[in-house]
Amino acid sequence: MKRINLILGLAGIILFVGTNAQAHVSIASGPAFANVTQEVTFGVGHGCQGADTYRVQVEIPAGVSSIRPETSDFGQVDIETDAGGTVVAVTWTKADDAVLDADTQYYKLLLRMKAPDQPFSTLYFPVHQTCRAADGSETTVDWVGIDEPEGSMVEPAAKLFVLPQHFPGWNKFTVANAVDDLKGFFGDAQIVWAGNKAYSSNPTTKDLIAATSGASALTSLAAGDEIWVRY
Amino acid sequence: MARVLCACALVLVLVACGDDGSNAQPSGALTACMERPGELPRPPAGKLPCELIPPGLSLK
Numbered sequence: 001m002k003r004i005n006l007i008l009g010l011a012g013i014i015l016f017v018g019t020n021a022q023a024h025v026s027i028a029s030g031p032a033f034a035n036v037t038q039e040v041t042f043g044v045g046h047g048c049q050g051a052d053t054y055r056v057q058v059e060i061p062a063g064v065s066s067i068r069p070e071t072s073d074f075g076q077v078d079i080e081t082d083a084g085g086t087v088v089a090v091t092w093t094k095a096d097d098a099v100l101d102a103d104t105q106y107y108k109l110l111l112r113m114k115a116p117d118q119p120f121s122t123l124y125f126p127v128h129q130t131c132r133a134a135d136g137s138e139t140t141v142d143w144v145g146i147d148e149p150e151g152s153m154v155e156p157a158a159k160l161f162v163l164p165q166h167f168p169g170w171n172k173f174t175v176a177n178a179v180d181d182l183k184g185f186f187g188d189a190q191i192v193w194a195g196n197k198a199y200s201s202n203p204t205t206k207d208l209i210a211a212t213s214g215a216s217a218l219t220s221l222a223a224g225d226e227i228w229v230r231y
Numbered sequence: 232m233a234r235v236l237c238a239c240a241l242v243l244v245l246v247a248c249g250d251d252g253s254n255a256q257p258s259g260a261l262t263a264c265m266e267r268p269g270e271l272p273r274p275p276a277g278k279l280p281c282e283l284i285p286p287g288l289s290l291k
Binding site for chain 2: 170190191193196198200204205208209211212213214215228230
């Protein structure tokens, strides 16, 4: 009996972790450009254990400026500023009568902002997601983890990859910081070259790289690497 | 006279635009499209198309 309880308990933990992992609040608009004002979209994939999302608070990391939240899928937007008037958090809140009885919807929350002039860096936006169940009870999930180790119970913060501004066609860059997550930074590029090594998130192009004599797979970039990127 | 000159110019243009494939890859290396102006775009066939080779790179 004890063993059955243990198994059921473990199954419950796994189910809970799995549910939360799916409820990831993340950047849905792809990488941002350094030192450029642009629209960034936060996607709210799920609510909390079946309850609809009622409020989302996004903390603004240092260096991000020109914050202009948009009303988005939730009606009301509030901003918090520090003593110097810098926006440090943005909160979107649904009207009480707009909260759904169940977690059935995907939401997009938009923010116009200027990323710092730090290309090839990663910005983390801690997010606090509050859900309200049909019985009125509220649950808050904190998405605040930054570079957490594998298996950590801390939910990951929304991650924004910052790149130099680029244009359709070929772009030549010098990498400012080492890059391990090529998919995160270059998922929307046709191909990336560093010397005779190439990366593409497109599986067909990846196969062609492997089949091309003289070319090999690019898996990471070091600071100072000169790269060609085609969009 | 003007008609003869026009005809000569037309012949020159046609010769210049012609592509028998001999100028595609003089060294046999895979290079960027801008270094292979006589080659027509084609779907990739077992290797990266020249559109995906950056300027200045030569793969052998």
